[in-house]
Amino acid sequence: MLTLDPVSLSQHLIRRESITPDKGDALDFLAGALTTLGFKCHKLTFEEEGTEPVPNLYARFGTEGPNFCFAGHTDVVPVGAADHWSIAPFAAEVRDGQLFGRGAADMKSAIAAFVVAAERFLAGRDAPPNGSISLLITGDEEGMAINGTRKVLDWLNERGEKIDMCLVGEPTNPTEMGQMIKIGRRGSLHGVVTVKGAQGHVAYPHLAKNPIPDLVKVLATLEGTLDEGNNSFQPSNLEIVNIDVGNESHNVIPAEAKSRFNVRFNNEFTPESLKAELTRRMDSAGVGYEIDWWLSGDSFLTEHGDLSDAVSGAVEARLGVKPELSTTGGTSDARFIKDMCPVVEFGLVGATMHKVDEHVSVADIHALTDIYEDVLKRLIG
Known part of the structure; x- marks a missing residue:
């Protein structure tokens, strides 16, 4: 022993x-x-x-x-x-x-x-x-x-x-x-949302397309309550954890902008229903975007x-x-x-x-x- x-x-x-x-x-x-x-x-x-x-x-x-x-x-x-x-x-x-x-x-x-x-x-x-x-x-x-x-x-x-x-x-x-x-x-769902644009000189914006304003519109739809929680769980919560445009220049409009967010979700949602709700919200921004999901765990x-x-x-x-x-x-x-x-x-x-x-x-x-x-x-x- x-x-x-x-x-x-x-x-x-x-x-x-x-x-x-x-x-x-x-x-x-x-x-x-x-x-x-x-x-x-x-x-x-x-x-x-x-x-x-x-x-x-x-x-x-x-x-x-x-x-x-x-x-x-x-x-x-x-x-x-x-x-x-x-x-x-x-x-x-x-x-x-x-x-x-x-x-x-x-x-x-x-x-x-x-x-x-x-x-x-x-x-x-x-x-x-x-x-x-x-x-x-x-x-x-x-x-x-x-x-x-x-x-x-x-x-x-x-x-x-x-x-x-x-x-x-x-x-x-x-x-x-x-x-x-x-x-x-609670479960943990990660999302990476990307908005595509067209790179160009800031002095000639008509020759470019800035993706940042559209990304901001998409992210704004993710604000607000997801649910009220229940007797076993606190409310689900979404946090935006990163915004990146890969641009170190002060006079270049970037080609794309992306953001990462994480949702800690309770059993009011399944992963599928949560993705559907977040997609519905982001679609309401009325702009083009791409989304990649990664589920690290269900509730x-x-x-x-x-x-x-x-x-x-x-x-x-x-x-x-x-x-x-x-x-x-x-x-x-x-x-x-x-x-x-x-x-x-x-x-x-x-x-x-x-x-x-x-x-x-x-x-x-x-x-x-x-x-x-x-x-x-x-x-x-």
Whole structure:
């Protein structure tokens, strides 16, 4: 059995500089720890043309159902300006009860808590558990998420293997442990709208066609409310994130103008109905345009049931607070897992994730480990 506690294991993982996509160092270390516990580990590398190969890890203890899965990622975002950190980003130092390092909050400490919770659960039993424990850990959640979780799920389907319920360890708590469990997420739809013109000299506008005024007309139609939200979700929201004409000259009318926007949408829309509504609005501008879409995830809601009850009950038992069941925030790989099984998310405090001096409380890492162990007892104990 492992002798590492969750904080020590977190430090080992943080010190492996797995900036997205993880090249495998952190995953290999994790596989070694899980093999020691008796997990059967599969390192799965996937790639597509034009993308980097990404290693992933699927590990399972037991063969019987139900299969309870912990899911997460070892890849981390870049550190940014390293000289702005008060502690080296990958030193994984503990100072004043806080563990510092890139990935401490998002989400290597939660992965460490997965492993130690499983170890304690298995070590404390006189009989085999009433099911299996698995870990699905990807190396590209912070990147394009093309060669990660969804391809591991495809691999499982091809093997005829099923996950029955899943807990993702993303940092779900805004400022204190126990505040929030994610039971769903809004979808994310990206659009790139392009208006064509004709390049020319600004002194001879009759010999050119400026695309910028027409692009402005199209973008103006995207303003306004999309929906009012509902009991489970906040309102859908569209943000224009970029306008570009590729023109560095002060006396040239550009040949085209384009803009990128993103919509975080709730279950009042399907991707198809949302595209139809946005297209209707843009058509009302009465100008020619082209639109390219990219859907990075649909909205989903995990209905109340054994999984949400177990996580909520474990949080309340350990921390003495009843967590809010929420669908706020960005996307996670739960958007892929929801197609196979019920999925919820609970992890550490996310206030410093992706920031300089990312850190989490050592006490919170221990509390999270206890919660994960209790979830295992409630669901397959």
